[in-house]
Amino acid sequence: MVILGNPPYFRDSLNNNEWIQNLVRDYKFVDSEPLNERNTKGLQDDYVKFIRFGQWRIDQTGTGVLAFITNHAYLDNATFTGMRKNLMNSFDEVYIINLHGNSRKHEKSPSGGNDENVFEIEQGVAITFFVKNSNKKDGGPFIYYCDLWGKKKEKLNFLETKNINLIKWSKISPMKPYYLFVPHNNSHFDEYQSGWKITKIFKVHSNGIVTARDHFTIHWSHDEVWKTVQDFISLDTETARKKYNLREDVRDWKVSLAQKDLLKSGVDQSFIKPILYRPFDVRYTYYTGNSKGFICMPRNTVMSNLLNDDNLALITSRLTKAETFMHAFVSNTISDAAFLSSKSSNNAFVFPLYLLDNNTTLFKDDIRQHNFNGEFVKYIENKLGLKLTNSKERNKPDKTFTPEDILGYIYSILYSESYRKRYCDYLRIDFPNIPITRKSELFQNLSKFGLQLISLHLHNRGTKIKSNFPVEGTNKVTKVKFEINKKHESKIYINEKQYFENIDFDVWDYKIGGYKVCEKWIKYRKNRVLTYNDLVYFQQIVSVIYETIQIQKNIDQEIKNSGGWPLE
Template sequence: MGGKKLHSAIETYLGSLSETYSTGSATEHTYRPGFHKFLKTILPNDAQIINEPKQIPCGAPDFVLTFQNIPQGYIETKNLGSNLDDDRYREQISRYSESLDNLIFTNYLEFRLLRDGDLMSTVKIGTLNTDGKLIPKRENYDDLTEILTIFWEYDGQTVTSVIDLTRHMAAKTRLLETEISRTLNDDQQDGKNLYDPPGFQKTLQRQFKAFKKGLMGNLDLDTFADICAQTVAYGMFSARLHDTSPDTFTRHNANQLIPKTNPLLRKFFDEVAGNDLDSSIRWIVDDLAHLFSRANLNKLMDDYGATTQRNDPFLHFYETFLSEYDPGLRDVRGVYYTPEPIVRFMVRAVDQILCDRFHLTQGLATTTRNMKAKGNQPLVQILDPATGTGTFLATIIKEVRDKYFSTQSGIWPEYARNHLVPRLHGFEILMAPYAMAHTKLEMVLRDSGCEPDNRLGIFLTNALEDTAETIETHYPMLSEEAESAKTIKGETPVMVVIGNPPYKAESTNSGKWIEKLLTTYKQEPGGGKLQEKNPKWLNDDYVKFIRYGQYHINNSGVGILAYINNHGFLDNPTFRGMRWSLLESFDEIYIIDLHGNAKKKELAPDGSTDQNVFDIQQGVSINLFVKTGKEEGGQAQLFHYNLYGKREEKYRFLTNNNLNSINFKMVEPQAPWFFFVPKDYSFQSEYDKGINLAELFLEKSVGIVTARDRFTIYHTEGELKSAIEEFISIDDEAARRNFSLREDTRDWKVALARQDLENHFNRGEVTPVKINYRPFDNRYTYYT
C-alpha cells in the first residue's frame, strides 16, 4: 500500500475513533472493531488478526497476529487516549513484555513497540484536546507505518544458547501458569459449580481432582496451574528434541513427537496443549512452540554439555530453567539435584558391592534370574524412589555400557532394551522432573546406540503411598500409571534402592502406610515407645525414604540401600531407634560423612573451610546399607569416613576413590544411643556417674520450634514489623517465594497465616514479643 493510501487509511481510522468517542458511552472494547478493520487494511492479506472477546477475562493480549498459524506479534489496547504510564497497567505490561518478544501497547492513538521487553519505538498519531476533540498528528503517520511494518515483519530472535532459551522459556511458562491459574480460580470465584464447568475448565478441574487425590493431597489450584504450565513446557522440550524436520515445528505436531516411551506425558500434553486447545491459552502455547522452532535444541544441548563440562546437560538445563522460572521453587519443594561426582561414586560403589559382596561378577549388568521371585524375575532390580530428573538411572546405564559393553557394542542394543531397561525403575511425584527424566533416559539410551521401543519404568507416583490401593479416579491415565507403579511397589523384589531423597522436616507424606512403617524408628532400641517429648525430626521426608528403602531390602531378603541425605540421623539422640533398626536389618553399613553443615558452622579438623557439596546449609552423608543375607542375628558392621574440605576437593576425592581405597574407620555403636559416628567411650563409666540434666531441672522443654525461623524470628522489632507489612501486602505465592516458605501443611497454611496476621495488624494488635531464641540470644517474634 502506497504512502497516500496509508495516510488515507489512518485518516479513516481516526475518523471512526472520533465517531465512536462522540457517542459518550464508548469503552476500551468499543474501539476494537474499528482498530481491527484498520489493521486488516494496512497489513498484508495473509495476516491473521485474532481478537476473541472471550479471551479478555483470561488475561490474553487483545489482538494476536499470526501468519500460517505461527505467532508474529501481540497488541494490547487500552482506552482511547489513556495514559499508558498509568500504574494500573504496569504489572500487566511487565508480564507481557518479559514473556512476549514482539508487543505493541496502545491507547489507539499512541503506539509503543516493545521488543524482548525493551521499548524500541513510540509514536502518536493524534491527541484528545480538553474539549474531547481528536486532533490528528499527520506528521507522524509515516512513523506509525514504519512501526507496524517492523512489528509485522519480525520473525523472532534465533535462539543461540541454552541460557537464552531457558530465559525465554521460563518467561513464557510463567505467563502460561498465570493464565491457567486465572482460568481455574476465576471459575471458582464466579460461583460456578467446580465439578461441572464447561470446556477447558472442566478438563482442568478433572485433572486437578485426580492429581489431588492420587498424588498430592495438599495440592491447590495455583500449584496445579504450575504443574500444567511446566508440563506443556517440557512436553515441547521433549518433542523438539525428537523433531527431524525442525522448520515445521508447531503445537499441532508436538504431541506426536513426544516419545511413546512416555505415554502419560503424551496424553496429558494432548489434553492441556493439543489440537483442541482452548483459545484462552492457545496464544501462549503457540508462542512457546514458536520459540522452540527457532532453536536447534540438539545442538544447543550438546554445546551446553561441552560448555559446562558436565555429563548431564539435562539436569543443568532443568536447574537453569528453575532459577529463571521460580528461584524459590526448589527450596519450597525440598528438591536438590545431586552433583555428578557423587552420583557416579554411588553407582560405582553399588556395582562394586554387587561384585565383591554378592559375587555377581557382572555387577549392575547382571542378568541372573531370581528363582524365588514370582514370575522368575531378574535378580538385580533397581529402584530410585525419588528420581527427580533421572540422574541416577541415567548414570547406571552409562556405567553398565562403559564398564561391561565398551568392546561389545554389537550386542549392547539388544541387551539394553531387553535386559537392562526392564530392571530400572523410578518414582517421581513432580510432573516437570518426571518429564525430564523420561527424556533424559530416552536420549541416553539413543546416544548409546539403543533405540528404546517400550515405555520406560519411571512412574508419576508418590513412592510413600499405600501399595495396597490404586487411585480410584475417572482419569484413566493416572490410574494406569498407578497400577504400573503398584507392581513395582508390591510385587517386584527390589535389590538396589538408590537416590537422593528429599529433605523436608515438615513432611506432607503422612499416609497411614508410611506412618505405620515409621513406628519402627519411633521405638527405643530393643523395643518400647521412644521416650522423646518431641520426636518430630523423625518425620522428615528423608527419614521416611530411608525406612521405605529398608522395607524393600528386607522384603527382598538381600540388597543394597544407597542414599545421599541429611547427616543428622548419624548422631542425633532422637534417631537412636532408627539407627538400632538399621543395625539389626543390615550386615554392613558404610558412611561417608560429607559434612558441610553451615548450621553447625562446621570446619575441617585443621580449622580450614568445610563446604557443602550442595547449595544448602544442612550437612549430608553418603550411606550404603548392605544386606547379604548371610548373617543370622547380630548387628551390622559399621564403617565410617569423614570427608572435609572445599566442595571441589570432595568431588575430586569421590572421583578418584572407590570403597576399597577409602580408609574407613570401623565403629562399634553402643547402647543406648548407637551413634553412627566414632566416639571415645573411655570415660563413659565416669560420665554415667553424673546427674541426668532431666532429673536436675524441674522443668524441661525443647525450646521454641517454628519450622520457619527465617520468617518468624527477627533481631529487631523494626525488622519484624516490616516483614509483617510485606507479608500481608502481597499474594500467597509471592509471600511463599519472598519468605522461602515451603508447601502448606495440615497445621500451617500461607493463606490462613496472612489472613490471621492481617486481622490482628488492622486492629492494631501487633505487639512484638522478646524471646530467648537460644541461650544468650534474644530476638523478636509475634504471637496471634
Template sequence: MKEKFGKEKGLAEEGLKLLDPAAGTLTFIIRALGRALLELQDYHLGGMIPLNIKNHILADFYAFEIQVVPYIIGHLRVAMSLEKVWDYEFDKDDRFQFYLTNTLEMKEPEQELLLQQLTEEGREAMYVKEKEPILVVLGNPPYSVSSENKSEFIEKLMADYKRDVKKERNIQPLSDDYIKFIRFAHWKISQTGKGIFGYITNNSYLSGIIHRGMRKELLSTFDEIYILNLHGSSRIGEKTPDGGKDENVFDIQQGVAIAIYVKLEKPLKDKKVRYADVWGLRDAKYKYLRKNDVTSTDWLELEPKEPQYFFVPKDFALQEEYDKFWKVTEIFKEWSSGIMTSRDPFVVGSAKEDVIQRLKLFTGSMPDEAIKKKLILKDTKTWKLSEVRQKVKNKDWAEKFYSYCYRPFDTRWICYEPLLIDRDRLPFMKNLLKDNFSLVLKRSRYIKTTQFHHVYIATTIGDMNFMGDRSFFFPLCLYPDKTKIELLEEKAAKPDRTPNFTPEFLQAIKEALGTDPTPEEIFYYIYAVLYSPTYRKRYEEFLKIDFPRVPLPQDYEKFKNLSALGKELVELHLLKHPSLSETKIGFPVSGSNTVEKVSYDEETRRVYFNKEQYFSGILKAVWEYQIGGYQVMAKYLKDRKKRELSLEEIEHYRRMAKAIARTIEVQVEVDEVFGKGYCSEQSQRFRFLRAQPLLL
C-alpha cells in the first residue's frame, strides 16, 4: 500500500477502504485491523489508536457474511479484539460494519416487518457493494462447485470469464463459488479504478484449461500478480519435488494458493506475474508464511501466453514437435463422456441377479416411501420416484440388462433403462451396445493425479467415472443411427458398421505408411503409443493441458510392431490374452473370503484382504500400478469391502495381477520401438522393473 498507492501508514491510512466479502467470523478482518494499528505503534503514534479505530477502522473497514451464526460470532470477536487488545471503549452508536448479506446478489432487500434493522442493514450493504470505492479486498471465500449463487448480477459478471470457453462441453468448474468471489473482487477493484485484492483459494484456476478465459481477464485488468502456490492436494496425491510428503495448510483435499492482484492507477505496459511454490509439511508451510512476505519471497517471473495464459510455470520447449501430432478428437469422428446414472447402488451391480431383484422391488407394490428407504433413492428436480415407477412398470425392463464397464478390470451389470438414469448418453452409447471396443481417456482438467496414466479399453457401455471423474469414450466403429427405443429393444442381427476415424486422419496415415492399415491396426497402434513411458514423460506438460495427441508412425515396420504390442495390451486389459490362463499368483489360505481391511506387505509380496487371507507373489510395482485415478489392485478389493469374494472374483484378481505384470513388461517393449532416440527417466524405471522377477 505504501509503495504502490502512496499510503504512508499502510492499512492505518484514514480513508483507505477495505472489504472482506466472505468474512465468516472476521478472522481476516481482525488480523487486518491489528496490522493497521501496529503500524501506528511502529510510527510512535500509539496515542492515535482510539481515534483511528473510531474514524477509520469503524468507518472504512467492511465485511459481508451470509450465514447468521458466523455473523453473530464475528461481531462478538471484533468487539472483544478492539476492547480487550486495543483498549477501545465503544460509544453508544459505534458499530463495526459487518453486514448479513449475500455478496453475490445485487438487489434491494425485502421489507422485514419484524426485523426492520435487517432491512436497513441490507440497504447499507447494498450501498457498499455499489458505491464505496474499495481499495483492498481480502479473504478466504468458500469453495462449492455446485454453486447456488446464480443471481443476475454475478452471472452477468461471470460471462466475461466464460466468453472464451463457452463452446466447451463442460464449463461447470467456472461456476464454483470461489471463482465468483474472485470475479466480485475483480469487479470491485475495477470499479474503484485502482487497488489490490488478495485471496487464499482453491488453486485449480492457476492451470485449469477451462479457466483460461478467467486468467486472460485477470491479466487484462491487473498490472502485478503474485501467486504463492501452497499445493497440498490429496486429490492428486501431490508430493514435494524430491518425493516427500506434501500437506495442505487446511483440512481439505483440494490444493490451495495465495494470490495477490494489484491494479495501479497508471497501468503498466508490461504486466508482471510472479510465482513461487511452498512445499512440505503443514508446520513448515506455516513457518514459511510467518517469516516471509511479498518482499522476501523468491519469485519466478512468468510470461503467460495465449491461448492458455497459465499462472504456473510450464516447459513448452517441445511445443512445435507436439503440435504436429494428431489430437484424438481429430482422429476420431465421435466421442462422449460416460454414463452418469446418479443411482449406481440401484441400477448397477456386480451380479445381474442383484440388479434384477432391485427392479422387481421397484416395480412391485411396496409404497413409494418404503422403496426410497429400501433402495436408498430420493426425488430430485428432474426425477420423481412415483412418476418413474409407474412408467417403468409399463416397460419391458427385463430386456434392458447389459454388461457395464464400471472401473478398470471391473465390469458389472446395469439396467440401462433411460427412465432410471440421469445421463444415458444415447444415441452415442448405441455404438457400444454392439460388437465394438472403445479407447477410454480423460481430458487434462479432469485428471487428478500428477502423472499421465489415463488410458484404458472398454468393450461395452461405460461409466462416467470409469477412470475417475469424467472419462471419455472413443469407439473403434460407429453403427447406424436409431432412436433410443429402437436401440434398446432391437434384437435383430448386427447392422453394418463403419470405422470411427476421420477421413483426414485416414488419409494422413495412408500417406505416412504407403498403404491402408485396418481400423483395428490403427487402434492398437494408438493404444501402444499412449502406453509408452517415453511418450508420457516427454510430453507430460502437454498431457496436463488437453486430450493427448498421437504422432503418425515413422515407417510401416515400426507401425506394425507397435500395433502388435498395442493388441497385446488390449487383450491383457480385457483379460483375454492366452498367457493369462495360468498364473503363479497364489491364494494359499482358506477362510471366510470376506474383504475387511486391504493392505500390502512388500517384504512377503502379499496383498491381505482380511487378517488371515491374502494373495501372494504380487510385486510392489504391480500393487502400485495406476490406471486413471485408481490404484487398480487396491481399488478392486476395496470396492468389495464387507463382501465375500466369489471363486470367480478370486480367479479374476489373480489374472489381473498377471495382466498388470505383463503390461509393465510390454510398456518396456513399446519403448524399445517408440522411444528410440529419446531419453527418459520413466522408461529407465520401467526397464528396471522389467529386470525384477515378476511372478506370472
C-alpha cells in the first residue's frame, strides 16, 4: 500500500465530516494525556487530515508507505506534539526532507544566503516518507532527517538527482514532552525541565491585543485618537471604510461593529489609553474592552488589569521560530500582540503581576491579589526558606520576599545571556522554563538586577545621556542608516545630514524580540519630523540599552560566582 501526494494546506478546512474529525481527535492526546493546548486549530488543516487518513489506511492494511509533501509546521510546532507521537506509534521508519523556504519566518540558509521555496508560496514545506514494515525492528521507530537550504533551482536539482540511499541522513530521537521531528540538543534537557514553565508560574495570561486595523486604531497621540474616533462615528459605514482605508470586513472586525462599539461606550476620552506597541514605543488607542468592536481582540480578562499605571506585567513569547530568544520585556500598559515580533507565530503573551478585585482595584483589605499560582508560591517558599508577603507596605519583614522580588528574579533569568545560550533549543519551541535556586542570596541578588532592568525598561529610572544630536536641520526622518568611519566614530543617520553620534554598534544591533530596537524605533517614524522630546527620548533609549547590556553582564557574573549552571 502506497499513498502518495501533495495534499492542500488550508487551516480553514471544509472537510469537517464526523469520521475524519474523530480520527484527528487522536492527535489531541500525548501518551494518553490531553494535549493541553488552548488553540488546536492547526490540527484542522487539510494536510493534517490527509496525513491522518493515510495513516489510518496503512494501519488497516498493516504495511505500506505514506509519502507526502506538506506544510512543514507539524515538524516542531507544539500544537502537533500529539500528532508526532501518534505517527511514531504507527510507523517504523520516518524519512524527513525539510525543504524550508518559509518566508513567513524569514528563513535564511545557514550560510546566510536566501532560502527559497520550491513552490510559489509563503509556507515552508517538507517531504516525508512514513514506512510501516510487516516485521518491526527492535529500538524503533527510526527517524531520519535532512535539511535542504538554498535557491529553488538547487533544491529541485537535489531532489531530481538523489535517491533515498544517497542522502546524508541525520538520525534523531524524538523525546518527551515535544517529540520533535527536527534535530535538537538534549544535553541540558533534564535540568531545563526541572524549572517552572511561565504558564505554571502565573495563573492568568493571554496574547497581546490584536486590533486588526493598526493604522486606524493606534495613533501617536491622545488627541489623534480622539479626533479619529469623533470623525469615524459621524460617517456612514462605506464612507468611513473608504476614508480610513479599512478594506473589506472580516469575521472578527467590521466597520459597523466598530462604530457601534464606540457609540455604546459613550464616546468618552477616558477610554483613550496608552498602548505598548513596540519596544520603547508607546502610542495611544481607544480601549472599550469589547471583542469584535473598535479593537478586534482586546483580551480584556488580562488587559483590564493594566488600564491604570499601578500594575505591571511580564511579556514573553511562546515560540521564537527563526529568532534567537530575546523575547522578554515589561509593561505597565496594555500591549500589542506583535510587540515582540512581526511573525504571527511569535506573538507576545502578557502575564500581569497583580489581578484586579472585581475589575475596580488592586487592593482588598490592604492586600494585593498577586497572579502567581499557589503551588508555585509554596515551592519557592520551601526552596528558599522564606515567606511571601503580599502587603503593600514598603518595608517588608525579614525572611520574606514580595511578588515584585519574584518578578525581578524571573526577569533576571530571562535576560541572562548564558541562560539564553544554554537553553536556546528549548526556548524556541515553547514558553520559557525558569530554574529556581535554593540559595536565597543568589535569588535576592538576581532579583535586584531584574528589578533594576524593570525600572530601566519602564523609564522609571533616570539615565545619563551618552549620545549627541549635533547637526541642526529639518529633523525629518527620510533615510536611516548606521555608519562607522575610519576613526571608529559611529553615527545613526535619520536623513542625509542629521545623525545621532557616539552610539556603539552593540547598542545599534541590540534586539528585544525580533526587533533591532534603535533601528525599529526610528524607521517607524519615517517621513515624520522628530520633536525635541522625540530626540531626547531616543537618546534615553540608547542609554537604557547601554545599561541593560551592563546589567546582563552582572547577572551572568553573579550566576558564575554562585557556581554556574545548572542553578543550585
